[in-house]
Amino acid sequence: MRSPSGRAGRARPVRRVACRRHHRTVINGILFRLRTGVPWRDLPPRFGSWKTVHDRHRRWSADGTWARIFEALQADADMEGRIDWSVVSVDSTSCRAHQDAAGARKRAPRVPRRRRQSVDHRPDEGLGRSRGAFxxxxxxxCEGGRRPLAFVITPGQWGDAPQMVEVLRRIRVPRPSAGHPRTRPDHVCGDRAHSSRRNRRYLRRRQIKHTIPEPANQKDNRRRRGSAGGRPTGFDRGAYRRRNEVERTINALKGFRAGATRFEKRAYVFHGTVTVAAIRLWLRS
Known part of the structure; x- marks a missing residue:
């Protein structure tokens, strides 16, 4: 048998190069797992290798790819006037952690040096012991259209009031045309768990109107101090009725089973999972 070069001999076999799985197929696998909450190993074969889907989701969570898509969708909606900045509501929800979420190694994720600032890595991995166990x-x-603007992952025993400022600082909607990103809503609404002098001072300094009811113990403490306790806080009943918007947003996020129960060991991977769920809510609108 002659080779293609004309010399006699045995022809070499043609090496087949494995093709890289298309991003569309991988994203469909990520969305399937987000909706159903199945283990990565149980993904249907039509999405390709489960390890490819998992590794690409983990990498996109680490380098900020999901976060940039999330910001791009918000920027397009703001440019079209589809974001209701009149009342922004804040709240929190507990997420039960599966037993597979325990046992993460105490090391930071490997990501490129130029993108390490995008990783939401926590030494405690956002897990803790609370009344609801692990x-x-x-x-x-969330904004008035029941879509999330920003979120923070913390251990289950952490309170709501200390995290309110951090959540508001993460609101950052870019403006593609010109100008700085929008970070300040017109009005902020929260429940009693977010009431603190630090939060009210922060909102007043940024000239943001707010409606946060004052608990009974804080009222008694203010009255006991007399004139040094300050004036009573204002309360807008009309704005407070819109606090159900954040509750409905939480219900929509927990419709994705991978976001309602945490299976990921790493906090930044679970942060990416919640970001994908938020992206789905923005795409639906």
Whole structure:
């Protein structure tokens, strides 16, 4: 047998190069797992290798790819006037952690040096012991259209009031045309768990109107101090009725089973999972 070069001999076999799985197929696998909450190993074969889907989701969570898509969708909606900045509500929800979420190694994820600032890596991995056993908590802010603007992952025993400022600081909607990103809503609404002098001072300094009811113990403490306790806080009943918007946003996020129960060991991977769920809510609108 002659080779293609004309010399006699045995022809070499043609090496087949494995093709790289298309991003569309991988994203469909990520969305399927987000909706159903199945283990990565149980993904249907039509999405390709489960390890490819998992590794690409983990990498996109680490380098900020999901976060940039999330910001791009918000920027397009703001440019079209589809974001209701009149009342932004804040609240939190507890997420039960599966037993597979325990046992993460105490090391930071490997990501490129130029993108390490995008990783939401926590030494405690956002897991803690609370009344609901092994849990984590998602603190979020949503706009009037019942879509999340920003969120923070913390251990389950952390309170709501200390995280309110951090959630509001993460609101950052870019403006593609010109100008700085929008970070300040017109009005902020929260429940009694977010009432603190630090939060009210922060909102007044940024000239943001707010409606946060004052608990009974804080009222008694203010009255006991007399004139040094300050004036009573204002309360807008009409704005407070819109606090159900954040509750409905939480219900929509927990419709994705991979976001209602945490299976990921790493906090930044679970942060990416919640970001994908938020992206789905923005795409639906």
């Amino acid at each position: 849990t984590c908590k998602t603190h979020l802010a």
